Amino acid sequence: MPGHLRFFAGAVLAAGLLSSAHAAPTCAAQSPAAVAQQLQAEHYFFYVEPEPAAALLSPRLLKLLRDDAACTEREQGICAQGSDPWLDAQDGEMGQPLTFKETANDGTRAELVLGFPFVLDPEHPVQRQSLLQFVKTAGCWQLDDLQGPEQRTWLGEQLKTWAAQYGAAGE
Numbered sequence: 001m002p003g004h005l006r007f008f009a010g011a012v013l014a015a016g017l018l019s020s021a022h023a024a025p026t027c028a029a030q031s032p033a034a035v036a037q038q039l040q041a042e043h044y045f046f047y048v049e050p051e052p053a054a055a056l057l058s059p060r061l062l063k064l065l066r067d068d069a070a071c072t073e074r075e076q077g078i079c080a081q082g083s084d085p086w087l088d089a090q091d092g093e094m095g096q097p098l099t100f101k102e103t104a105n106d107g108t109r110a111e112l113v114l115g116f117p118f119v120l121d122p123e124h125p126v127q128r129q130s131l132l133q134f135v136k137t138a139g140c141w142q143l144d145d146l147q148g149p150e151q152r153t154w155l156g157e158q159l160k161t162w163a164a165q166y167g168a169a170g171e
Contacts, residue, residue, distance in 0.1 A: 027140035028055035032110040033100040035141050036132055040098060040114075046143075047085050047155065048072075058135050058144040064159035080162035085155045086130055088148030092120035110134040110141065118149070 029035040035056050039046055043053035050057060050065035057065065071079035083090045095117035104111040112132045117125035128149035135144040145156040153161075 029141060032102055032105065032112045032132070032134040032141050035134060035143055036100050036112055036114055037098075039143060040094075044086070047081060047146075055140075056142055058137055058142040061142075061144055061156050064156055064163070067163055068159050079166075080159045081155075083148075085146050085148050085158075086114075087118060087128070088130075088150035088152060089118070089120075092118055095119040095125050108136045109144075110136075 029038050039053060039056055043056065046053035046057065047065060048069065050062055050069060054062055068080045086094060097116075099113075099115035101113045101115070102110060103113055110133070112134065114130045114132055116128060116130075118128040119125045130149055131147040131151075132143060133145040133147075133154075134141050136142075145154045147154045
């Protein structure tokens with residue numbers, strides 16, 4: 001290859017590398033609502049099996065969930081969590097339609113209300129809401145915490161309190 005073509009090819013390659021270095025991060029979801037929708041549709045049980053949803057979870061929440069999953073596996077049972085955090089219930093399910101309403105967003109932290117019919121008795125669903133908190137990590141929105149409709153506690157706080165009381169991962 002002649003020298004001027006090698007220089008040109010090298011310049012094109014360098015420009016491509018520089019532009020990809022400044023490209024926007026590839027995010028699993030582009031907004032807090034999109035994160036919530038993806039968790040609901042594809043990773044409902046993220047609180048039991050966090051790994052498939054790792055890209056949608058903040059590092060803080062992911063670590064707490066991993067610790068709880070390790071404890072659950074080791075103890076062959078429930079450690080910090082005793083119910084579905086979306087519902088604050090052991091029985092029942094989330095019906096349709098779901099509503100996603102962002103209530104706060106400062107560009108780095110956001111809050112969203114997830115509305116849904118809680119179905120314990122199919123003849124009498126009850127409208128409920130859960131509160132979700134998000135953080136923007138490395139340019140991507142991720143779930144940082146979840147509070148169920150009973151507003152007993154935040155999932156992250158529950159996991160953190162349990163770990164402090166019984167030791168990380170139940171040790």
